[in-house]
Amino acid sequence: MMLIWSFNLTPHYTHLMPINYNILPSPCYVIDEERFRKNLSLIRHVANESGAEIILAFKGFAMWGVFPILREYVSGAAASSVDEARLCFEEIGSPAHTYSPVYKESSFSSILKYSSHVTFNSLNQFRKYSNELKNNSKFISAGLRINPEFSEVSHGLYNPCSPGSRLGVIADDLKDGLPQGIEGLHFHVLFESDSYALEKVLEIVEAKFGKFFPYLKWINMGGGHLMTRRDYNCEHLIKVLKKFHEKSGLHVILEPGSAFAWETGELVATIEDIVVNEGIKTLIPDISFTAHMPDCLEMPYKPKIAGATDPIKGKPTYRIGGNSCLSGDVMGEWSFEKELKPGDRLVFLDMIHYTMVKTSTFNGVHHPSIGIWTLDGNFKLLREFGYEDYKNRLS
Numbered sequence: 001m002m003l004i005w006s007f008n009l010t011p012h013y014t015h016l017m018p019i020n021y022n023i024l025p026s027p028c029y030v031i032d033e034e035r036f037r038k039n040l041s042l043i044r045h046v047a048n049e050s051g052a053e054i055i056l057a058f059k060g061f062a063m064w065g066v067f068p069i070l071r072e073y074v075s076g077a078a079a080s081s082v083d084e085a086r087l088c089f090e091e092i093g094s095p096a097h098t099y100s101p102v103y104k105e106s107s108f109s110s111i112l113k114y115s116s117h118v119t120f121n122s123l124n125q126f127r128k129y130s131n132e133l134k135n136n137s138k139f140i141s142a143g144l145r146i147n148p149e150f151s152e153v154s155h156g157l158y159n160p161c162s163p164g165s166r167l168g169v170i171a172d173d174l175k176d177g178l179p180q181g182i183e184g185l186h187f188h189v190l191f192e193s194d195s196y197a198l199e200k201v202l203e204i205v206e207a208k209f210g211k212f213f214p215y216l217k218w219i220n221m222g223g224g225h226l227m228t229r230r231d232y233n234c235e236h237l238i239k240v241l242k243k244f245h246e247k248s249g250l251h252v253i254l255e256p257g258s259a260f261a262w263e264t265g266e267l268v269a270t271i272e273d274i275v276v277n278e279g280i281k282t283l284i285p286d287i288s289f290t291a292h293m294p295d296c297l298e299m300p301y302k303p304k305i306a307g308a309t310d311p312i313k314g315k316p317t318y319r320i321g322g323n324s325c326l327s328g329d330v331m332g333e334w335s336f337e338k339e340l341k342p343g344d345r346l347v348f349l350d351m352i353h354y355t356m357v358k359t360s361t362f363n364g365v366h367h368p369s370i371g372i373w374t375l376d377g378n379f380k381l382l383r384e385f386g387y388e389d390y391k392n393r394l395s
Helices: 033-050 064-070 082-092 105-114 123-134 195-215 234-248 294-298 387-391
Strands: 028-032 077-079 096-100 115-120 141-145 182-186 218-220 251-254 265-277 280-285 317-321 330-336 345-349 369-373 379-383
Touching (some): 033 064, 033 234, 064 082, 064 369, 064 379, 082 105, 096 105, 115 123, 115 218, 123 141, 141 218, 195 234
Parallel strands (some): 028 369, 077 096, 115 141, 141 182, 182 218, 218 251, 280 317
Antiparallel strands (some): 028 265, 265 280, 265 345, 369 379
16 A cells, blocks of 8 residues: 655645645656746746846756746747757757857757857857858857856855866956957856855956956856745846846846756655665665666755655654665665555655756666646656667667
């Protein structure tokens, strides 16, 4: 008999129809349409009030099965590769704002085909492709990624301004001015940050690169703007963006990834076994941290589980180990209200942004199904995976 949870996933939302996790296939990523639309509505509000263009960054969320909903609220996306640019072109219906640390000659013509904006990571990359850019049959707005050499991101894995960073050009690289043909600047130095962090960054960007603003058309402030987090001050963000636009005259672009899918869905799994070794109880579900939640290990961060807490003495407490053969495919510990058993369900919270796009089929473990819990209280399966998906990744 499966465990049926009774809990409030996100207190800042009022649900029309709570998700029945027990009727879902296992394992399964499920996005809640109601929560997703609430995030989209807020993002559209910020865009409308600030005058900024806010587009989705595919690197954080690329669940194209819900793009018909997304298109009701935003009309563009940011891509980091030719495949992401093509996905934007085909599934959102607009050319992408594309940036990559490097572009390959063999795919650059396709980048141009699927893009409206192309940002270059270095002066060398811009020089290499400037003629192809100019001779392209349609106009492409070219940008340059800058490194303001300032970021409040503490985790080195996510700090693009760490010493010796390969990402973007610093102000000293532009002593001779901007290359002819550059229309915009792009920086990305935030990570799940608030508007006050952006405000600090803009002061430094203006001090170091403001002399170029009169010669530009746009500035892309990248991602990391977690405006759908419950404690985020959206009105302050609107104020900051309007003030910057009025002062600089530049069209402002933001490309958050996490904000679109923040707290919109879960990863549902089933406990298959419980292993006890030296008094430590380890749950083994039908999912893997290394394959299905790799960001939990690389950051690292401990995901929240519905109905569970950090360890509490006297309560049933378990580690969780994945179903791959990797020894390190394990996290823990969590305490629950009662003893668990095989067949019970685990619901990992906030698994839709970044987690899903980083998954793999390491060890041949099946990728979780993907579905949506609709506004009318029904589950719609968007995709399930099997042997052919695993086989066709390699040859």
